[in-house]
Amino acid sequence: MSMLLPGRATMTFSVLSVVGLLLVSFVSQGKCQTTAPPPPPCSINKNCDSCVPHAKCLWCFATNNCTDYPVTWLLPPASLCPLSQARWGVCWLNFEALIIALAVVAGTILISISVCCCCCCCRSRRSGPDRDEERFARRREEIRQRAEERKVERQSKHDEIRRKYGLMGDSDHPYSKFENE
Secondary structure: OOOHHHHHHHHHHHHHHHHHHHHHHHHHHHHHOOOOOOOOOHHHOOOHHHHOOOOOEEEEOOOOEEEEOOOOOOOOOOOOOOOOOEEOOOOOOEHHHHHHHHHHHHHHHHHHHHHHHHHHHHHHHHHHHHHHHHHHHHHHHHHHHHHHHHHHHHHHHHHHHHHHOOOOOOOOOOOHHHHHO
8 A cells, every 4th residue: 555655645745846837938938929019100210221221111212211101001102202203112113013023924824824724625525526527427337237247138038039939049050051142
C-alpha cells in the first residue's frame, strides 16, 4: 500500500505542474502583448517619398500635401485631388495610369478566359461530328455486311435452282451442248 501512495503523489504532482505551467504561460502571454502605437497622421509627411509608402496616405502633386486616403471611395474624389495628380503606393504612377493599366490587365485576362472557353467549346463540338461520322461508318459497314450476306444467300438459292434443273456447268448434262454453242 505504501507503493501506491508515492505513485499517486507523483501523478498528482505532474498534473499540478502541467496546470501550473499552462497558467503561467497564459499569464505571461497576456503580459507580453502590447498594442502598437497609432500610426502618425499623413499630414506630417512633407514629400511624396515619405507619404506614399503608407497605404492609408495619398499624395497630391496639385496641392503638394499628403492626406488620408478616402477609404469610403475607391478612387479619390476630384475635390480632394485630380486623378492625374494623385499618387498612392509609388510616386511615379498616377491614378489614371493605374486605372488604365489595371483595365488592360483585367481585359486581357477576360479575353484570355473567353478564348479558352470558346476553344474548349469548339473542340467539344468538333468531336461531336467525329462521333457521328464514326457512327455512320459503323452503320454503313453493317448495311454492307447484311447486303453481302443476302447476296451469298441469293447466290446459293440460284445455284440450288440451277442444280435442280440441271443448269450447272456440268458437261454430262443433256442441255450443256446448247450452252456451248
